[in-house]
Amino acid sequence: MTTETKDSDVRLDRLNANLVKVEELSKRLTAALTQRKTADPALHGPSQDVYLKAAAAYVAEMMQNPSKILEHQISYWGKSLKHYVEAQQALSKGELKAPPDPGPSDKRFANPLWETHPFFNYLKQQYLLNSAAITDAVSGLETLDPGDKKRVEYFSRQIVDMFSPTNFLGTNPDALERAVETDGESLVLGLENLVRDIEANRGDLMVTLADKQAFRVGENIATTPGAVVYRNKMLELIQYMPTTPTVHQTPILIFPPWINKFYILDLKPQNSLIKWIVDQGFTLFVVSWVNPDASYADVGMDDYIRDGYIRAMAEVRRITGEKQINAVGYCIAGTTLSLTLAHLQKAGDTSVKSATFFTTLTDFSDQGEVGVFLNDDFVDGIERQVAVDGVLDKSFMSRTFSFLRSNDLIYQPAIKSYMMGEAPPAFDLLYWNGDGTNLPAKMAVEYLRGLCQGDGLAKGEFRVFGEPVSLKDLKVPVCAVACETDHIAAWKGSFNGVRQMGSKNKTFIVSQSGHIAGIVNPPAKGKYGHYTNDGPMTSPEEWMAGATFTKASWWPRWGEWLAERSGKQVTARVPGDSTNPVLAPAPGTYVTAVPSV
Numbered sequence: 001m002t003t004e005t006k007d008s009d010v011r012l013d014r015l016n017a018n019l020v021k022v023e024e025l026s027k028r029l030t031a032a033l034t035q036r037k038t039a040d041p042a043l044h045g046p047s048q049d050v051y052l053k054a055a056a057a058y059v060a061e062m063m064q065n066p067s068k069i070l071e072h073q074i075s076y077w078g079k080s081l082k083h084y085v086e087a088q089q090a091l092s093k094g095e096l097k098a099p100p101d102p103g104p105s106d107k108r109f110a111n112p113l114w115e116t117h118p119f120f121n122y123l124k125q126q127y128l129l130n131s132a133a134i135t136d137a138v139s140g141l142e143t144l145d146p147g148d149k150k151r152v153e154y155f156s157r158q159i160v161d162m163f164s165p166t167n168f169l170g171t172n173p174d175a176l177e178r179a180v181e182t183d184g185e186s187l188v189l190g191l192e193n194l195v196r197d198i199e200a201n202r203g204d205l206m207v208t209l210a211d212k213q214a215f216r217v218g219e220n221i222a223t224t225p226g227a228v229v230y231r232n233k234m235l236e237l238i239q240y241m242p243t244t245p246t247v248h249q250t251p252i253l254i255f256p257p258w259i260n261k262f263y264i265l266d267l268k269p270q271n272s273l274i275k276w277i278v279d280q281g282f283t284l285f286v287v288s289w290v291n292p293d294a295s296y297a298d299v300g301m302d303d304y305i306r307d308g309y310i311r312a313m314a315e316v317r318r319i320t321g322e323k324q325i326n327a328v329g330y331c332i333a334g335t336t337l338s339l340t341l342a343h344l345q346k347a348g349d350t351s352v353k354s355a356t357f358f359t360t361l362t363d364f365s366d367q368g369e370v371g372v373f374l375n376d377d378f379v380d381g382i383e384r385q386v387a388v389d390g391v392l393d394k395s396f397m398s399r400t401f402s403f404l405r406s407n408d409l410i411y412q413p414a415i416k417s418y419m420m421g422e423a424p425p426a427f428d429l430l431y432w433n434g435d436g437t438n439l440p441a442k443m444a445v446e447y448l449r450g451l452c453q454g455d456g457l458a459k460g461e462f463r464v465f466g467e468p469v470s471l472k473d474l475k476v477p478v479c480a481v482a483c484e485t486d487h488i489a490a491w492k493g494s495f496n497g498v499r500q501m502g503s504k505n506k507t508f509i510v511s512q513s514g515h516i517a518g519i520v521n522p523p524a525k526g527k528y529g530h531y532t533n534d535g536p537m538t539s540p541e542e543w544m545a546g547a548t549f550t551k552a553s554w555w556p557r558w559g560e561w562l563a564e565r566s567g568k569q570v571t572a573r574v575p576g577d578s579t580n581p582v583l584a585p586a587p588g589t590y591v592t593a594v595p596s597v
Helices: 003-033 049-064 066-092 118-139 146-162 173-181 185-200 262-266 273-279 301-320 332-347 369-373 376-389 394-403 406-419 428-433 441-453 491-500 540-545 555-563
Strands: 226-231 235-240 246-248 252-255 284-289 325-330 352-358 478-483 506-511 530-532 548-550 569-571
Touching: 003 185, 049 066, 049 146, 066 118, 118 146, 146 369, 146 406, 173 185, 173 406, 185 406, 226 284, 226 301, 235 301, 252 301, 252 332, 262 273, 262 284, 262 428, 273 284, 273 555, 284 301, 301 325, 301 332, 301 441, 325 332, 332 352, 332 441, 352 555, 369 394, 376 441, 394 406, 478 491, 478 555, 491 506, 491 540, 506 555
Parallel strands: 252 284, 252 325, 325 352, 352 478, 478 506
Antiparallel strands: 226 235, 235 284, 246 569, 506 530, 530 548
16 A cells, blocks of 8 residues: 555545534534523614614615715726726636735735635625725715714624625635645534534623633732732622832722723733732722622612722721722723712712722713614613523623624634634633623613713713712812723723813823723833823813823823822731731632622
């Protein structure tokens, strides 16, 4: 038997073994899909009104300005015909190559075959022509309401991105090459990954972004030393071990968003904001929120404020013996900190010395990119679903935020996992991104209806313990950090909220990058800079036009701001004593607890 024959037999055996695996995996896949829980249809897409309004607007454009529509159509068909003719001419010469490709670069089409092979190049160029035609048609709808137009543009882009030829096995050269190289093993591994994800998500498809076995909370992430010093049904309060012999007198209390786990601020020592704050000589406390199950259905914003914010503040003061603290709120936790501070001001409570807000919206008149999901069609669906489940399941929130960056957080990871058969990367940030939390039913609806849709805080209409509060009621010194490309809390929206606050002492900072990277930006990394402006907060545009750019992290600037408001140096405070026992080592128990289904 020749070497070639042996190799052929080996490859045939491998192929047959892979086919057997495919049959086994197909059975598992069928079984996994039957486990899918029925969800309100509104949670899977916008109402039909979005498309009806777009169609009506397009017909109106045809009637009012037919020449404009005709010009657009002729341009599209002309480009498509020219492209087809050029491709045919290249093939007629007997050379297997693509015609000239004037299209823009796109990282989805990085494989050289997209440029050189006539079939793949034709698909790519025609897809980009189609995409441009749809985008131009939608952007030209002048009769649509601005809010409706924003939604039509967004969901049209989602459809266009979904139909990219890279998202299909038969038209993805990377996946086809890998399948040939591995005798189909990459497709088997991809099917295994697909089945694993569907099984893990009870019949729903959500691509795994990071290797879940690569990280252990408290072992190789969230490792800054500290201890849980207080616990109730809403939170665990963590006090961190000092690393300096003395500390500033006024302690810091951070409220992370309960929409995610707190350890985004403590992924690893090199980029841990928690560790950095401790190393600057501050006594630091951080809240770790409970991950609620259906028993928390009736927990609302008042409960978070009373049993979360006010209780945590009181415990920090009791443990340290200080009358005042410096408070920090991140994202939704910053919004709720604003509500809390407005309430405390009206109650005559001066226990908070200063407030810092990270990527926080308090004026929701500019909802940013996430605003496309805040119309009644989605919120009505959420309200119906949480009435059944008792919580807004973490999967809905995770999917929503992923679709804001669908190519990076859905399609590209899916291609690598399901078509290429690659294992998810060991990436701590993506691991955290997949470690989400549920939201109590009542709180989720109050937040979406009263704040996001009703803009109740900016209007002075949102009620805390029955009494309306407003941004003007917030009068402590404020430092707000927004992020330039934030797709969840747009920096201009953050600016507008801070501008309306009643504080006479405001510092506003815009960090480069987005919602996470702009905040988790350690000085040693030297990656993203920030903008500052000591002038009046007139408008976002004027503020940015007069801003000074610093090519460095904003952390040291904020550290100086805090130090000025944190009093003298005192002996460093170690967690736990006879009256304040340690309940558990950091990062605590709530951060890893799994709520009952």
